[in-house]
Amino acid sequence: MDKKRQRVISIIDIFNQVYCDADCTLHYDNALQLLIATQLAAQCTDARVNLVTPALFQKYPDVYAFANADELELQEAIRSTGFFRNKAKNIIACCQMLVKDFGGEVPGTMEELLKLPGVGRKTANLVLGDFFGIPGIVVDTHATRLSNRLGLTSQKDPYKIELDLEKVVPRENWSSFCHQLVYHGRAFCTARSPKCSTCPISHLCPQKI
Template sequence: MNKQVRNEILACLEQTYGDTKTALNYTTAFELLIAVILSAQCTDVRVNMITSRMFPRLNSAEKMLELGQTGLEQEIRDCGLFHSKAKNILATCQILCQKYHGEVPESFEKLLTLPGVGRKTANVMLSVAFGQPALAVDTHVFRVANRLKLATGDTPLAIEEGLKKIIPREKWGQAHHWLIWHGRKICKARKPLCTECPVSSLCPSSTVL
């Protein structure tokens, strides 16, 4: 794809989705971290239902640890993979209390040492919670980037690196949300709504004749 077409696609996505934010509800970096861990293979709507029950009472690493494995599992039982998520959350809370005074570290490398935190979650934290230039690649970003040929690859890391090369550093965090919302609303996994897509005329994967 040539640079002109690529830039037109990005400009259109920016115009369409503007300053959209994460759909997860949170008020602190700790709450966002827990919400993102819970969001693996779970919808944001479901996560928000769970956290709306939890966060008024359990809004710190210390309080979360007091629950223990069984208690936390009961809190998040209606979330997929609740057993492993509870285990990771408690292990993460333990590290936060022991090493960071209960606060979430603002370093990519330190975030990656937390159980349940991978590259995507670390980038979300840097971008959304701390305002640092970072570009997280979830399933939506991976799919949309490949279909639009903005970046191509078989792994999230390849897509992340490709997108960072073509998107200005100061817009990495915003672009993450453009691609997510486009994937959720239009460029869906099974049945993309190409006839409703604002970039269908520029998309190499469009089904519109």
């Protein structure tokens, strides 16, 4: 077995013990809510999004409510997540397309999800993995930082990182591994002051070997 892949499997074994309950940190009840929450999370913390979405999903309870939303009202409802004008425009257009082309349902394939306004591979992979159970590599800031530090990629482009991780992470672990990277990135492998001395996978990190 490739040494890098074997090292990843060893990392996953430890992650499964330390972060056994790692899951998406966005709050949602259905595919549409996850899709919208993920769009709101761009350049915004999940914690902030979770403060906004309860009232948002009460005001706009389904895809039709979002599709027919007043853009200025929606902007105000999501203002604190940042980039609210562009997000509101994309959310409305996205839901209008869901109504027009997908019978009001969130589609379950990468190809179809990428047709939706405001939806990129990160959002699509998260929806596919967490709602539809289709494994996907979600490349966020944590995955980018940690995969480079761990020597799993030397790329900065999210799609190239996704392809590199697909080669070394077992497919059945794609979604869970990315959630675990988020947890590990927050707990130990922080951007500015990584806690290498207490990191449970420090012996598997090239920067410590």
